[in-house]
Amino acid sequence: MPPNxxxxxGGNLERQTITHRQQWGEELYEFENVPALVCRQxxxxxxxxxxxxxxxxIIQQHPQPKKYHQVPVFSLAEFTL
Ligand SMILES: [Zn+2]
Incomplete structure (x- = not known):
């Protein structure tokens, strides 16, 4: 039973389809059409x-991804506020 x-x-959770990013070691994986529960609050x-x-x-079996996109990565340590 999923929580509601x-x-x-303590806000209400709503069933939504999201894009989920999962960090795995140094790699970042993105998953589309992920069924999730999102807090309305x-x-x-x-x-x-x-x-x-x-x-x-999916990450462990590493099938061919549907597509790739490059993600620019910045380190805030190299910039001044
Ligand atoms: Zn919440």
Whole structure:
């Protein structure tokens, strides 16, 4: 049974389809069309256990991705506020 309230703030969770980014070591993976529970109050995203397991499985099996896009990475340590 998925939770229907946010463990962070107690707000209502709403079922949404999101784009989820998962850091795995040095790599960043992006998943589209991920069913998730999103808090209406604080925006916290909750993935159900099965969805998280599927994402882990996909990363480990490393099938050919649907597409690639490059992500520019900046270190804030190199800039002054
Ligand atoms: Zn919340």
């Amino acid at each position: 309230t946010c463990a962070q703030c 604080c925006g916290e995203v909750w993935l159900e256990a099965e969805v998280g397991q599927l994402i882990d499985k």
